[in-house]
Amino acid sequence: MSEDVLTITNVSKRFGNFQALDDVSLTVKSGDIYGLLGENGAGKTTLMRLITGLSFLKQGKIVLLGEQSGHYQQALRRTGAIIENPTAFPELTVNQNLKLCAIQHGISEPNLLADVLDFVGLTAKQSTKASHLSLGQRQRLGLALATLPRPDFLILDEPINGLDPNGIIEFRKLIKQLNEERHTTILISSHILSELYQVSNRFGILHRGRLIKQVTKSELDAANQSGLEITVDQVAVAGQVLDHEVAGDFEILDEHHLIIRHSSLSAAKINQLLVQGGVSVNQIVQREGSLEEYYTSLVAREDQHHV
Numbered sequence: 001m002s003e004d005v006l007t008i009t010n011v012s013k014r015f016g017n018f019q020a021l022d023d024v025s026l027t028v029k030s031g032d033i034y035g036l037l038g039e040n041g042a043g044k045t046t047l048m049r050l051i052t053g054l055s056f057l058k059q060g061k062i063v064l065l066g067e068q069s070g071h072y073q074q075a076l077r078r079t080g081a082i083i084e085n086p087t088a089f090p091e092l093t094v095n096q097n098l099k100l101c102a103i104q105h106g107i108s109e110p111n112l113l114a115d116v117l118d119f120v121g122l123t124a125k126q127s128t129k130a131s132h133l134s135l136g137q138r139q140r141l142g143l144a145l146a147t148l149p150r151p152d153f154l155i156l157d158e159p160i161n162g163l164d165p166n167g168i169i170e171f172r173k174l175i176k177q178l179n180e181e182r183h184t185t186i187l188i189s190s191h192i193l194s195e196l197y198q199v200s201n202r203f204g205i206l207h208r209g210r211l212i213k214q215v216t217k218s219e220l221d222a223a224n225q226s227g228l229e230i231t232v233d234q235v236a237v238a239g240q241v242l243d244h245e246v247a248g249d250f251e252i253l254d255e256h257h258l259i260i261r262h263s264s265l266s267a268a269k270i271n272q273l274l275v276q277g278g279v280s281v282n283q284i285v286q287r288e289g290s291l292e293e294y295y296t297s298l299v300a301r302e303d304q305h306h307v
């Protein structure tokens, strides 16, 4: 079950002088709901367009369901995608859109259409034109069209955008159901970590075109605790001082940052011990441990590296 569904290796993409993706590598494994997180303009859609061949890959390598991009044979047939806007024909009804999709994919079982309508909760709207659906209903129709051919892999670009709170809860349920009951592997993007957290088991964080972190949900849970985040010049030396002096847990985050999760010592005392140990302390910040705080601190650290 841990076969790789998607492997992206050293992918970069430029639009003129603008570097939209910079050396991105990530792996989606069979059974994952992989959450791709990034603020507006981070490069999520660009990456999804490259994966599905909507945009031409010049730098790097993408392997989708065992086939290399540029040479897809079965891979796209086994992949459903909603990128940017769900692709229904506005003047056709829900049912007509599904029938057309069934014809395009050579699906002949009529039950499947009724099943998928029921699954996305659009049975009552089957005779409504797509252009007369609400935003949330259009998202559901998009999901119905993407899942009708029973794809092994589903790519959803910001599917939760514009949904009301109930719509979000129901959409999440559908995504989990697809994953758990139909064993569909899913790549889903959002700019809100707390939304992805509810559904995803693994996360990739894109920031300004770079993948700055890949974490599993349990790693995220472990990292997402409150603590004192300390910025230093020499993290290894700081680690030795803390090992020696502090009764508590700390974790080295990267070459300049570490976080102390539990300690009986005050920030001032820790600062003093580090300075006495020859470490230059640039900043000590109390982190509160929310998902957004985790994301903000990760992005802030990345921005400090690339000033």
Ligand SMILES: Nc1ncnc2c1ncn2[C@@H]1O[C@H](COP(=O)(O)OP(=O)(O)OP(=O)(O)O)[C@@H](O)[C@H]1O
Pocket (backbone or CB within 6 Å): 015, 018, 020, 038, 039, 040, 041, 042, 043, 044, 045, 046, 047, 191
């Ligand atoms: N065809 C294009 N020509 C020029 N620049 C582009 C093109 N497509 C995307 N970009 C730029 O690449 C960057 C990444 O865009 P992308 O749509 O991938 O971001 P995103 O992470 O999906 O953002 P959002 O959450 O706003 O949808 C943006 O700065 C965007 O302006």
